[in-house]
Amino acid sequence: MTDETRAFAGGARGGPPHEARAHHTGEAHHHHTHALNSRHPGHHHLLQVEGLSVAFEGYESGAPFFKARRAFVPVLHDVSIGVHEGEMLAVVGASGAGKSILAEAIMGVATQGERIEGRIWFDGEAQDEAGLRRLRSTEIAFIPQSVSCLDPLMRVGEQVRGVPRGKGRARREDAARRLERQRELFARYRLGEEVERLYPHELSGGMARRVLLCCALVDEPRLIIADEPTPGLDLALARAALHDFRSFADGGGAIMLITHDIELALAVADRVAVFHDGTVVEETSVASFASPELLRHPFSRELWHALPEHDFAVTSKTVR
Amino acid sequence: MLVVVVSFVVFLLVDLSPVDPVQANVGQAASLSMSEAKRAQLEAYWGVGEPLLERYGNWLWGLLHGDLGTSLRFDEPVAQVIAERAGASFALLSIAWVGSGLLGFVLGVVAGMAHRRWPDRLIRGWCFAMTSIPSFWLALIALMVFAVALGWFPIGFATPVGVAQADVTWADVAHHLALPAICLTLVGVAPVALHTREKVIEFEAGEVADFCRLRGEGPWQGFWRHGLRNVALPAITLQCASVGEIFGGAVLVEEVFSYPGLGQAAVTAGLGSDVCLLAGIAVVTSLLVFGGNFAADVLYGVVDPRMRSARGAAGASKEGPLASLVDRPEDYDVPNASTGEVGRGGTV
């Protein structure tokens, strides 16, 4: 354990917290700089990930066909990232760089032949696979990229409500609560009552977006991880979606927004984690993108140069 | 349309046969001794000397009027033979069809959910073994063990030998039906189970199941809520489409058990050069297959909301070329090495 992680773990156990003092915007800590909205209630991050590595089983590359053994091929390595309450963190990286894998790994969901290693704390408590599974149904919600994640054969309302918890009477009460909550959310997000009875393929792009958001909000989570929520939406809808996220964060929740769109990230997020070559190379406040001198990693500076207002100085390696 | 083409092919094949229809129809001895009038009548029926298409037209015309000719072996109108036989076969086929469908579906779900763990290995191994076992051998072994050695079941036939038709009880019928039905069910389980298993694995690797897990639903919870209906649809479709295969098994099983069904009649007709009966059975079974496929299509249209709103859109389950070739599930998923997203979307 490095000094840093030990210090962090100490904080998590309630020992002398290293985050006891207030942070200032731009101040460096835990490999990252803070933003105005970043808060540390309870003296810890809402979500803290340290040394997260993800590998998939593959054949050794370079070896002759029949000699190639099966080995774990790393896809993400040594990712450290933290999300505070009240803030919106954008994870920015090229398409296909493994950002979606990162999101699922943080939530402890692995596919066949996938190995996840690392340390994850939520609200100051270290989590294992079982802990993450509990969190998935209560504290952390995921918003997928597209409506194709919904069951094509089930009506939207029932899917938004999800599975009631508990047994017997408690289960019935939870089901009733979910129904009420779903109606309330639909009303809030301008989804008509008839939408409940539609099937996913009958939803328009904007409706689908809001339905997925409702899915996430039914359980009243504290952290929402959203995977590329805006592609395919027109500008007004994209803005509306991001406005919804913003109000969730302002209400004390936290958002981890995964996107390939640096402009979008800078427009709405409080902080940006730059994802490159299978890891987070830099986690910094949006304010740091005011000038390349404030950015530490060469790739972040490339991103800065790639912004339209900075004359596309490095066009060969733009993120998009 | 398809049925017409199939019936033409059937007629063509029967017609190609080197046996003289008249002689074959009445047998060597009878052919010599029968009267000129009878011979002329038969020749007229078979249209000896007429062109193929005309004969086919006549046959098809008769077919449409329910006249399938007269069976030589049973000396009755073919339609009547088929109707009698179909009754016995119907019980056998429907039990095997429903039984293998249910059992296969359950086994496939269990195997798919336990992907690569021991229940999966066990069920998959058993299914591969079952697909390698000829159904007639399975029937022979069952007959040998349960009927000959243990004496639990009768050795054959649909009713007790030497008992008048009126005295046969339902218990007798069930007793005679049991062993062939069990054999036929076991034969039919493997394809459904393997297909279901593959669909379950596909579902579990797909976005919908992923989202269920990300919402904190347990594996069985997610499957019960979403997987079941998504997987049941292709399974029922396959089962509808496999009516023909079940019938194929029935031919062999009925032959072993001397069970007087349609399958046994087909074998008798083929061996005895009973052309009318063979052609009739072929047409009837092709209708059976057609009916199965039609039912599957209708079912899809009724159950799947996507098909309901957008009829005629591309089929819901597009399978890769190898999926149709290896009619059994792939043992392993493919890593999609060309993109950075290893392991995603790499299902075959």
Added chain:
Amino acid sequence: MVAPFDMARERSPHAPVIVAPSAHALPSRRADLARVLALGAALVLLLALGAALAPAAQEADFLAKNLPPSLAHPFGTDWMGRDMLCRTVAGLSLSASLGLLAALAAAGLSLILGCVAALGGPAADALVSGAIDVVMGLPHIVLLILVSFAFGKGFVGVVLAIALTEWPRLARVVRSEMLQCRGSDYVFAARRLGQGPVRVAMRHLVPYVLPQFVVGLVLLFPHAIIHEASLTFLGFGLPPEVPAIGSILSESMAYLSTGAWWLVALPGAALVLCVLAFDMLGRSLARLATRGGAL
């Protein structure tokens, strides 16, 4: 002031595993190769043994009639005192070679029709898919009986019956692979570069379709063998005097009630093993051909 970027930021060593896969997600290529070689060798051995044992299989010894399995006769003897092991191996090898022949014929047919469908324009495509529908429109066994009835029972009838009923699946594979390959960029590029159609076919189409075709061919073997055995068992296939595995089993059926279990159980089990071996061979080949890209 921002600290300079530190490339060698310390890794956290020995991060605990959160989720680990419980089983391999990929097959072992070496194990598959070993399986293909071993099963291939076993099947060649079976064919050779069958040819060598054919005379012994006909030897009748009326002093050793209806013997149950023993050391001298591991599979027992039949009512003519013939050694059942010899008969089984000879019959199996005959059935297997017949199955191979029929599968090859079916594969040839499917290759031709698949190519015609893929390259012959929409009319040819519709015709071939119509033919597939017709073949699929009858229960397999009924069609087998019809074809062998049409062409006369016996050797030619069986091979034709199997070839004519087994081709559709592989033809579909050939067609779709061909279409996929023809639509690919590099074939397009090769054509634009002025390469002739024959050259394009030899250099691009054949190497692309061949692996799938070979796998499909091998996977036809088990089907062909089972169908040959079934047809012969029913009496539509080879004549009863030929010691094919189907006729052995059909003869044995008559002795079932006498308790001569070995006449049915052992040759049948050998048939099942043989079919399983072909099946396993095909699946191992399929894994090798589909997973690792270029073989």
